[in-house]
Amino acid sequence: MRPVTTVNVDRPRRGLGEWIYLGPIVKGLAVTLRHFLRNFFGQRDVATIQYPEEVRQYSERMRGRHILTTKEDGSLRCVACYMCETACPADCITIVAEEDPEATVEWEKLPVSFEIDLLRCVFCGFCVDACPKQALVMSRKHDFVFTTREEAIVGIDELKQKGPIEEQDLGYRPYY
Amino acid sequence: MTVSSPDTATPNPLARFIPGSQDLKVITASDGFTEITVDRSRLIGVLRALRDRPELDCNLLLDVCGVDYPMNEQRFEVVYHLTSLAKGHRVRVRVPIDEDDPRVPTAYGIWKAADWFERETWDLMGIRFDGHPNLRRILTHEAFQGHALRKDYDPEKRWVLTEAETFVPDWVTEADDEEDFETQIINIGPSHPATHGTLRIVARLDGEVITRAECEIGYLHRCFEKMSETHGWAEVIPYTDRLNYCSSMINGVGYALAVEHMLGIEAPPRAQVVRVILSEFSRIMDHAVCLGATLVDVGALTNFWYFFQPREEIYTLLESCAGGRLTVSYARIGGLAHEVPADFEDQVRYLLGYIPKFVDDVDKLVSTNRIFRGRTEGIGAISAEDALAWGWTGPCLRACGVPYDLRRARPYLGYENYDFDVPVASTGDSYARYLVRLEEMRQSLRIIEQAIDNLPGGPVITDNHHAALPPKSKVYSEMEALIWHFKLIYEGIKVPAGSAYLATEGANGELGYYLVSDGGGKPYRIKVRPPCFAIFQAYPHLLDGHLVPDAIAILSSLNIIAGELDR
Amino acid sequence: MRQPDGSSALLTTRLEAMLAWARKNSLWPLPFGTACCAIEFMSTVSSHYDLARFGAEVVRFSPRQSDMMIVAGTITDKMAPVVKRIYDQMAEPKYVVSMGACACTGGFYRAYHVVQGVDEFIPVDVYVPGCPPTPEALIGGILKLQELIQSGETQYDRLKP
Numbered sequence: 024m025r026p027v028t029t030v031n032v033d034r035p036r037r038g039l040g041e042w043i044y045l046g047p048i049v050k051g052l053a054v055t056l057r058h059f060l061r062n063f064f065g066q067r068d069v070a071t072i073q074y075p076e077e078v079r080q081y082s083e084r085m086r087g088r089h090i091l092t093t094k095e096d097g098s099l100r101c102v103a104c105y106m107c108e109t110a111c112p113a114d115c116i117t118i119v120a121e122e123d124p125e126a127t128v129e130w131e132k133l134p135v136s137f138e139i140d141l142l143r144c145v146f147c148g149f150c151v152d153a154c155p156k157q158a159l160v161m162s163r164k165h166d167f168v169f170t171t172r173e174e175a176i177v178g179i180d181e182l183k184q185k186g187p188i189e190e191q192d193l194g195y196r197p198y199y
Numbered sequence: 200m201t202v203s204s205p206d207t208a209t210p211n212p213l214a215r216f217i218p219g220s221q222d223l224k225v226i227t228a229s230d231g232f233t234e235i236t237v238d239r240s241r242l243i244g245v246l247r248a249l250r251d252r253p254e255l256d257c258n259l260l261l262d263v264c265g266v267d268y269p270m271n272e273q274r275f276e277v278v279y280h281l282t283s284l285a286k287g288h289r290v291r292v293r294v295p296i297d298e299d300d301p302r303v304p305t306a307y308g309i310w311k312a313a314d315w316f317e318r319e320t321w322d323l324m325g326i327r328f329d330g331h332p333n334l335r336r337i338l339t340h341e342a343f344q345g346h347a348l349r350k351d352y353d354p355e356k357r358w359v360l361t362e363a364e365t366f367v368p369d370w371v372t373e374a375d376d377e378e379d380f381e382t383q384i385i386n387i388g389p390s391h392p393a394t395h396g397t398l399r400i401v402a403r404l405d406g407e408v409i410t411r412a413e414c415e416i417g418y419l420h421r422c423f424e425k426m427s428e429t430h431g432w433a434e435v436i437p438y439t440d441r442l443n444y445c446s447s448m449i450n451g452v453g454y455a456l457a458v459e460h461m462l463g464i465e466a467p468p469r470a471q472v473v474r475v476i477l478s479e480f481s482r483i484m485d486h487a488v489c490l491g492a493t494l495v496d497v498g499a500l501t502n503f504w505y506f507f508q509p510r511e512e513i514y515t516l517l518e519s520c521a522g523g524r525l526t527v528s529y530a531r532i533g534g535l536a537h538e539v540p541a542d543f544e545d546q547v548r549y550l551l552g553y554i555p556k557f558v559d560d561v562d563k564l565v566s567t568n569r570i571f572r573g574r575t576e577g578i579g580a581i582s583a584e585d586a587l588a589w590g591w592t593g594p595c596l597r598a599c600g601v602p603y604d605l606r607r608a609r610p611y612l613g614y615e616n617y618d619f620d621v622p623v624a625s626t627g628d629s630y631a632r633y634l635v636r637l638e639e640m641r642q643s644l645r646i647i648e649q650a651i652d653n654l655p656g657g658p659v660i661t662d663n664h665h666a667a668l669p670p671k672s673k674v675y676s677e678m679e680a681l682i683w684h685f686k687l688i689y690e691g692i693k694v695p696a697g698s699a700y701l702a703t704e705g706a707n708g709e710l711g712y713y714l715v716s717d718g719g720g721k722p723y724r725i726k727v728r729p730p731c732f733a734i735f736q737a738y739p740h741l742l743d744g745h746l747v748p749d750a751i752a753i754l755s756s757l758n759i760i761a762g763e764l765d766r
Numbered sequence: 767m768r769q770p771d772g773s774s775a776l777l778t779t780r781l782e783a784m785l786a787w788a789r790k791n792s793l794w795p796l797p798f799g800t801a802c803c804a805i806e807f808m809s810t811v812s813s814h815y816d817l818a819r820f821g822a823e824v825v826r827f828s829p830r831q832s833d834m835m836i837v838a839g840t841i842t843d844k845m846a847p848v849v850k851r852i853y854d855q856m857a858e859p860k861y862v863v864s865m866g867a868c869a870c871t872g873g874f875y876r877a878y879h880v881v882q883g884v885d886e887f888i889p890v891d892v893y894v895p896g897c898p899p900t901p902e903a904l905i906g907g908i909l910k911l912q913e914l915i916q917s918g919e920t921q922y923d924r925l926k927p
Contacts, residue, residue, distance in 0.1 A: 027607045030620040030642075032634040034566065044569050051564045055501060070508060071816045074902050075909065082519035082540065106688050112434040113867070113874030142870040145897035147437040147528045152536070153688050155674050155681060161522075166906040169893045170914070172871065172883070195522045197671040339879055340844035347878050356878050362847040389845065390798065390852055392827035397800050397845060418845045419800055421868075422877035437874070444802035488805065507812035514809075525802055525898050762801055 085194040086146045087165040089139055091182045092158055099183065100158035103134040107150035107159055115143035116150060137182065141167075142175040148195045160196040213288065216254045218244055230460060230699040232280075232291040239294050239303050246309050249281060249290060257281040257290055258587050261702075263306065263316035264726040265324035266715055267350050274298035275326055279306065280700055280713065280728070284587070284603050291700065302327040312590025315736040323348040323424070338417035338765055341366050347425060348724075354425050368401055368413045382410065387750065389418045395492055396761030400739070400750070407746050412739040416764055423766040427725040431691030432458055433532055435722065440526040442727065443763040445488050446481035446706045448474075448517070451530035456611060457701035457712040458532045461694050462666055470534035470659045471612050476547060476650045477520070477529065478612075479643040480513050483554065485706035486594075486636045489758040493633060494565060496755045497574045497748075502561045509554045516546045532692060533667035534660030547651045551644060558640050566634070575629040579741045579753030582627060590733030593708020595757060598635045599627035605704035612703075617646045629756035636758075666692050691720025700728075707731050707758055729763040782918075789833070789859065790912040791821040796832035796856070798849065800839030803866035806898040807838045815901040820908060829855040834911070836904075837890075840868035841881045853888045859922045861915070863907050864890045867897045889921035 041047070061067045072079050092100050103120030119136045150159055169175045184191060213233050214225040223245075224236040237245050249257040261280040268274060273295040281290045294303055305328040306313040317328040318337040325346035328334060336343065340360040345352055371384050388399040397418035403411040423442065427435045439454045440447040452474045459465060466474070491506035514524040519540050521529035529536050540546075565571050581591075583599040596603055604621045606614040622638035624631035660667045664683040673680035696718040702711035708730030715724040734757050742750050795817070797807050811817045811825060826832045829852045841849055853862070864884055867873035870893045872882035884890060891914060894907035914920045 025607060025610070025615050027602050027604065028620045029602045029623045030638065032622045032624050032638045033626065033631070034634065037567070041567055041569055047568045051568070054560055054564050070511070070813045072814060073819070074815060074905050079902070084520070084522040085518065086522040106685070110434070110688050112430055112437050114876070140871070141895045142893055143867060143873060144895065145437055145867055145874050146523065148522055149434065149437070152668060155684055157675070165896065165900050166902045167895070168903065168907040168910045169895065170891065170910070172885070172893065175893065175895060352878070354878060355876055357843055360843050360847060362851065365847060390827070390848055396804070418842060419840060420842055420844065420879045421840050421875050422879050426875065426877055441802055444805060504813050507809065507814070511809065511812070511814045524900065525806060
C-alpha cells in the first residue's frame with residue numbers, strides 16, 4: 024500500500040492587500056473582461072449552439088429512438104424471442120407473437136404487435152444488447168416530444184425501418 | 200471453493216481483543232472484513248470494545264442496515280460495518296433477531312453516526328432501536344404503512360400522502376420562554392432554489408439567526424434497494440447511474456467491482472484503466488457542479504457558467520464512449536459495455552489541456568476574494584473528532600485534516616500505480632471544503648494524464664460467460680455463444696450465495712455496496728452506503744447560531760445529492 | 767375564444783393572437799428540479815444551449831413569478847403535496863412541461879414511493895421523453911409548448927371556464 028502524500032490547501036489571509044479589495048477587483052474584472060472581449064470581437068469562445076437552426080452532431084453510439092430493422096424483402100427481422108422485453112429494466116416493451124406463415128428454420132415467429140412506451144423508456148440500450156438477430160437498433164433521433172401519453176406508445180408502424188439501412192441515422196447498435 | 204466463502208480455518212487476528220470472543224463467532228470474511236456474529240444482549244459491550252480498545256480502535260461507523268431472511272429461524276439480521284482509520288482493518292458485526300421481538304439497543308451513544316442509519320432500518324425493515332432519541336420514519340412519508348424492504352411487502356403498493364399529514368416536528372409548537380421576542384418557524388425547502396434537490400429544513404429563527412433546526416429527507420426516495428431485488432444483477436446498473444447523478448460512472452463502477460468480487464472474476468486491464476479515466480472525469484464533473492452551485496448560492500453566478508463549459512466537453516467524451524450524456528450505463532459486470540471509440544486518446548488529451556483554464560479562472564476570481572472568504576470562512580466548521588463520530592468521509596472529512604482517501608487506504612482499479620496527492624485542509628469550514636474540492640480537480644487531471652499514457656491494449660470485457668454477454672459476432676454464428684446469451688438474459692447472472700461489502704471513493708466520500716446473494720439471478724439485498732447520508736445528519740448541529748444565508752452556504756459546500764441521499 | 771357549441775377553437779382575434787405571441791415568447795420557467803433531469807436543465811440554461819434565447823431568461827423558483835413549470839425529475843409520494851401546492855400557487859395562465867421519463871410516467875421506478883407520472887394530479891401540456899432528455903429535446907418541448915400556446919390548445923385553454 025502506498026503511503027498517503029498530502030498537499031495542504033489552506034490559504035492564510037494575506038493582510039492589507041486582500042482587505043483593501045482593489046487587487047481582487049482588478050484581477051476579477053480582467054478575467055471577465057477577457058472573456059467578454061474575446062466573444063464580442065470575433066466570437067471566438069462562444070459556445071452556444073443555435074438550436075434548432077444549428078444541430079449538434081452526436082456520436083455514432085447515441086442512444087435515441089428505436090428502429091426495428093428489416094430484411095431485404097421488407098419484412099421485420101424480429102423473431103419475437105422476448106429477449107428485449109426480458110432485458111428491459113423499465114418493462115416498456117410489449118410483444119405479442121404469432122407463427123410466421125412462411126416459416127423457415129431461422130424465422131419461425133413474427134411479432135403481431137411490438138410496442139414500446141417511449142415515455143417509460145430510459146434509453147439504456149439493454150434491449151439492443153439483448154437482441155440476438157440485430158432486429159432492434161437505436162437511432163440518433165432524440166428530440167421528439169408528445170402532448171399526450173397515448174401518443175408515446177409506438178408500434179410496429181412507427182418503429183419499422185423506413186428506407187435502406189444506410190440512410191437511417193443510426194446510433195447505438197452492436198459493435199462486435 | 201468460490202472466492203465468496205469466508206476463511207474459517209485460520210483464527211482471526213483481532214479475535215483476542217474482543218471481550219467474550221471465545222464463545223462468539225469471529226471469522227475473516229472473503230472481502231477482508233473481520234466478521235463477528237453476536238447476540239443482542241452482548242451487542243453494546245462488543246461495540247464499545249470495538250471503539251475503545253486501542254488495538255481495535257474502530258472510530259468510523261460506516262453503515263447500519265437490516266436484512267430480511269424469512270426462511271431462517273431468526274428472521275432479521277442487523278449488520279454493522281465499521282472501520283479503523285489508524286489500523287486500517289474493517290469489522291462487520293451481525294446480530295440475528297427474532298420476528299416477534301425485533302428490537303436491538305441503539306448504537307447512538309457510541310457513534311453519533313448511527314442516528315439516521317438506525318432510523319432508516321426502522322423505516323424500511325421494522326427493527327426498533329431502544330434508546331434512539333428520535334426513532335421516526337426517515338425515507339418514506341408519514342402516511343406510509345408497513346415496512347417496505349421486508350420480503351412480504353409488494354413493491355408496487357403505494358400510499359397516498361395528503362398535505363394535512365405532512366410532518367411537523369414537536370418542538371415547533373413549544374413555546375420558547377427564554378426569548379423576549381417571538382421566534383418564527385420556517386421551512387427551507389423542499390422546493391427551494393438553493394437546496395440542491397429536495398431537502399427540507401425546519402428552522403426556528405430568532406430574527407435571522409437559526410436557533411434550532413431539523414432536517415427532513417426522503418423526498419426523492421425512489422426505492423433503489425427494492426427495485427434491485429426485482430431486477431437481475433445486470434439490470435441494476437441503470438439504477439446505479441441515478442444514485443449520484445452528477446458523477447454516474449463512479450456508482451456503476453463501484454457496483455460492478457462489488458459484484459465481480461463476489462463472482463471471483465476480474466475485469467481486463469484495459470477496462471480497469473478506462474474505468475479510472477472516466478471515473479476521474481466524473482469526479483471532476485461532480486466537483487464542478489458542486490462548486491458552481493456553491494458559488495451561485497453565495498452570489499457569484501459567473502463561475503457557474505464557467506464550470507459548465509468543461510462539463511459539456513466531458514459530456515461529449517462520455518457520450519462518444521457510452522451513448523448517453525449524464526446517465527451513462529457504461530460499466531458492465533466484468534468490464535465495460537463496449538470498446539472505447541478510436542479517437543478516445545485524442546479526446547482525453549484535448550480535455551486535459553482544456554479543463555485547467557477554467558479551474559484557474561475560477562480560482563483567480565474567487566479564492567482570495569474578500570467577500571467570498573467572509574461568506575465561507577468559519578462557517579459550518581466541524582472538528583475532526585466530531586466529523587468522524589458522525590461518519591463523515593470524503594472531501595468534507597479531508598477539509599478537517601484527516602487524510603482518509605479510499606484510493607490510497609484500500610486501493611482498487613490500480614490506483615496504487617498512480618502518483619497523486621490527497622488535498623487536506625485544517626479548518627473544516629466551508630472555505631476549506633471549497634479549496635479541497637478545487638485541488639482535487641487538479642489531482643484528478645494528474646491521474647488521468649498518467650492513466651492515458653499507460654493505456655494497455657486488449658479486450659474491455661471478460662470472456663467469462665457466466666458474467667458477461669458473449670460478443671455479438673459469435674452470437675450470430677455459434678450455437679454455444681447463443682445459449683450463453685439466452686441464459687444470461689433470461690436467468691440473469693448467477694452470483695454464488697454469500698455477502699460482501701465493497702467501497703470505492705465516490706465524489707462525496709465512501710460509496711459502499713453491501714451485497715447479499717442467495718445464489719439466484721436477482722440480488723437478494725443490496726444496501727448502498729451513501730456518503731451524503733452520514734454527512735447530512737450532522738447538518739442541523741452545524742447550524743446553531745448561524746444566519747439563514749450561512750445555512751445555505753454550508754449546505755451547498757457539503758454537496759448533498761438527493762439521488763444518493765434518499766436512494 | 768370558444769365556439770358557440772363550447773368546443774375550443776383556434777384563436778381568431780388579432781388581440782388574442784398578439785397576447786399568445788407575447789406569452790409564448792416570454793415563458794418564465796419554474797424549474798421544479800428534483801433529480802438528474804435538473805442537471806440537464808442546468809445544462810440547457812448554460813451557455814452551450816442557452817434557453818434564454820427563447821425568452822426564458824428569468825428562471826424564477828417562485829411560483830408567483832413564473833408561468834411555466836418544468837417538472838424535472840422523479841416525483842415521489844412524499845413530494846406530491848408540495849408539487850400540487852406550488853402548482854396551485856402559480857398565477858394563470860400557467861403551463862406544465864413534464865421532463866424526463868420519471869415525471870411523465872414514473873420511468874423504470876414501478877415502486878412503492880414513486881408517483882407514476884405527474885399527470886396523476888396536475889394537467890400536463892408537453893411530455894418530453896428521455897432519461898434524461900438531451901437539452902435539444904427540452905428545447906424542442908418548449909418550442910412545442912410555444913406552438914400550443916399560439917394555437918390555443920394548451921391545458922389551460924381547455925380547462926378555463
